[in-house]
Amino acid sequence: MASANLAALGGKRSLRVVVIGDAGTGKSSLVVSAATDGFPEDVPRVMPPTRLPDDYFANRVPITIVDTSSSPEQNPNLITKCQSADAVVLTYACDRPETLNHLGSFWLPELRRLESKAPVIVVGCKLDLRDEEQDSLEAMMAPIMEKFQEIETCIECSALRQFQVREVLYFAQMAVIYPTAPLLDQNAQILTTRCRRALKRIFILCDHDRDEALSDVELNDFQVKCFNAPLQPAEIASVTMAIKEKLAEGVNDNGLTLSGFLFFHNLLIRNGQLETPWTVLRKFGYDNELKLRDDLLPAIKRAPDQTLELTSKAIDFLRGIFNMFDTDNDGALLPAEIEDLFSTAPENPWSSHLYMNCAETNVLGGLSFEGFISKWSLMTLLHPSNSFANLIYVGYSGNFGSAFTTMRKRRVDRKKQQTQRNVFHCYVIGSEGAGKTAFLQSFVKRQPYDALPVNGERFAANIVKLADGTRKTLVMQEITEGDIESLLSDRESLAPCDVALFVYDSCDEFSWQRTKDLLVKVVAHGKTTGFEVPCLIVAAKDDLDRSSLALQDSTRVSHDMGIETPIPISARVNDLNNIFCRIVHAAQQPHLSIPETEAGRTRRQYRQFLNRSLKVVSVGAAVTVVGIAAYRVYAARKNASS
Known part of the structure; x- marks a missing residue:
């Protein structure tokens, strides 16, 4: 139990409880009393950090109590201590009502301003001096607790009488090991979204026969896995009967339903029995944020120019998941079906702006299997750990190595003049207004400015069908003119790029001049860092009046650099598959489209x-x-x- 509780502290060796509050409310007396089980007359104004014995509580979780000063000159020190706290004990004096009012008007708002994530235990000190005619603790604290959800509990104590001093620290410890906030929305008294999603995943994992109910055998297996002890038949019958009395749909002929499973845990949490649901959640790998623990997601070691791709096993699994959630069998997943698919993950990972309209959908917003795999490929390319975590959330049982393949370094590919990749990352670079966004949107069959994110990176991912019948996934990322300086400030910024596409407005000579400058900068950066990339030039808006000067100069530059002549396109023409195939071909044979600068050509000629x-x-x-x-x-x- 001790090791499990220490794991809940996120690897920390000791739980830090910081005591704050108005001057004279009894902070230091509380610390001394907890440490000595006594009440000395001469109490220091501020106690030094005090480590309690490891056996202070039966679970042997080490506790360090940190006292604080309320004087204004100590405010920076107070801020530092609060920001490093695992739990905050916020004190007021039972004989001074103004100190209680100051909690809501100053201390709790101040903790929010400091963005403290620590749970708060409100403690009324000097209970021995409390006026008997005062309202009850529950009545006094109800308005404050309703406004400040970070308050875990409230308690009154007396350091002088040694009354409930240990309980203060016990509640502080429990608030860290078994916090309420991640599990329960205290305003609505319902499970939080993440808690409900985690418990749903656990229910599905325990429903071995997939009949959407936990039988007596499955409930017993669940009990043994989580608590190392079987349930007696009478105990199972008692639990299911109690649930059925409160929630008719919580139990059916096959056993405990998901509704009943969630209801039971909600009941435990509302009754303060937090240890049980947290034990269940941690047994299935969840941390205090209700995400899979970091140690369950392997550290990924790779060179800057290496990427990961989904294996055939992972793709086959995703095909099965796709078909399972395609409830209307139309070959596409509607947004509601996507939400249902990710309902066992902490959140839908594709709700991020990175994935907004990045794949092709039908008129109803349905995502085909190719679009589905394209999004997974994009997530794997950008955040492989997140991709693996979400595979686990939706039911994948294999290990990391069975789900992903680490591809060869791009520099090695260029030396060997071939690549084994199936997913290619293309940077789309160009001057403002050149047509980059329209080009990306045409790749996924969308209108040029259809619901695009206003800020942030823009991606488009799709399957490209090549002439030989093979299929490759192409991920295009828009790099704006204003982002170039930031991009090139990173030495490894070109390492993830398989091919760079430089787009200019063929009707605008100035557009070409700006795009040419970007091309020269990128090529020079690649030569300097060793991460050279194949480059193609695209003359957009070919259906309009082209600038002959821009055409002539761009042709000359491409010839001088030893790359293909500019490729004319028009986003208004639907059939752009040829340009996408040419991008993939350039990525497949990376040695053929590496630009050569004048200095590089001189060095080559000299060699x-x-x-x-x-x-x-x-x-x-x-x-x-x-x-x-x-x-x-x-x-x-x-x-x-x-």
Whole structure:
């Protein structure tokens, strides 16, 4: 039990309880009394941090109590202590009502301003001086607790009488090990969304026969897994009967339903029996934020130019999940079906702006299996740990190595002049107004400015069907003109890129000049850092009046750099598959489209000249050696004949 409770502290060796409140409310007396089980007359104004014995409580979780000063000059120190607290004990004096009022007008708002995440235990000290005619603790605290959900509990104590001093620290410890806030919305008295989602996943994992109910056998297996003790038949019958009396749909002929399972845990939490649901949640790998613990998600070691891709096993699993949640069998998942699919995850990972309209959907907003896999591929490309966590949340039981393949370094691909990748990352770069956004939207068959995120990165992901029948996933990321400086400030910023696409407005010579500047900067950055990328130039808006000067100069630049001539496109033309295939081909043969700068070309020519010179020298040296050898043979024969 001790190790499990220490794990709940997030790897900390000791629980830090910080005591704050108005001057004279009994903070230091509380600390001394807790540490000594006594009440000395001469109490220091502020106690130093005090470590309680490890056996202070039966669970042997170490506790350090940190006293604080309320004087204004100590405010920076107070802030630091509050921000490092695991739990905050907020004191008021039972004989001074103004100190209680100050909790709601100053202390609790101040903790919020400091963005303290620690649970708060409100403690009325000096209970021995309390006026008997005062309202009850519940009546006094109800308005404050309703306004400040971070308050876990309230208690009154007397350091002088040694009354409920240990209980103060017990409640502080329990508030950290078994916090209420992640589990219960105290205003509505219902389970939080994350708690409900986690318990739903646990229910599904325990429902071995998939009949949407936990039988007596399954309930007993659940009990043994979580608490290492079986349930007697009478105990199971008692629990299910109690649930059925309160919630008719909580039990059916097959056993305990999901509704009943959630109701039972809600009841435990509302009754203050937090240890039981937290034991269940932690047994299934959840931390205090109701996410999978970090130790269950392996650290990913890879070079900057290495990426991960889904294995065929993971894709087959996702195909099964897709079909399971495609309840109307129309070959597409509607937004509601996507939400249902991720209802066992802490939240829908695709609600982030990164995934907004990044894949092709039908007129009803339905996501095809190709679009579904494209989104998973994008998530794996950007955040492989998050991708694996969400695989687990939706039911994947394999390990990390069975779900992902680490691809070869891109630099190695370029040296070997081929790649084994199936997912390619393309940076779409260009001047403002060049048509980048419209190009990305056309890739996923959307209108150019259809519900795009106003700020943040923009992605488009789709499957590209090549002429040889193979399919590759292409992920395109828009890089705005204003983002280039920030991008190139990172030495490894080009490492994840398989191909860079430079888009300019073919009707605007100035657009080409700005895009050319971006091209030169990116190429120079790649040469400097060693992360060179294949580059293509795209002349957008080809259906309008083109600038002949822009066309001529862009053609000259592409020739000078040794890359393809600019590719004319129009986002108004629906069939752009050719350009997407060309992007994939450039990524598949990365050595063919690496731009060459003038300085690089000079160095290459010099190396070629040097190599030719060395060859001439080598041939001359070889001829000389052969001549000397022949002369020696001739001289030897002449001497022999004479």
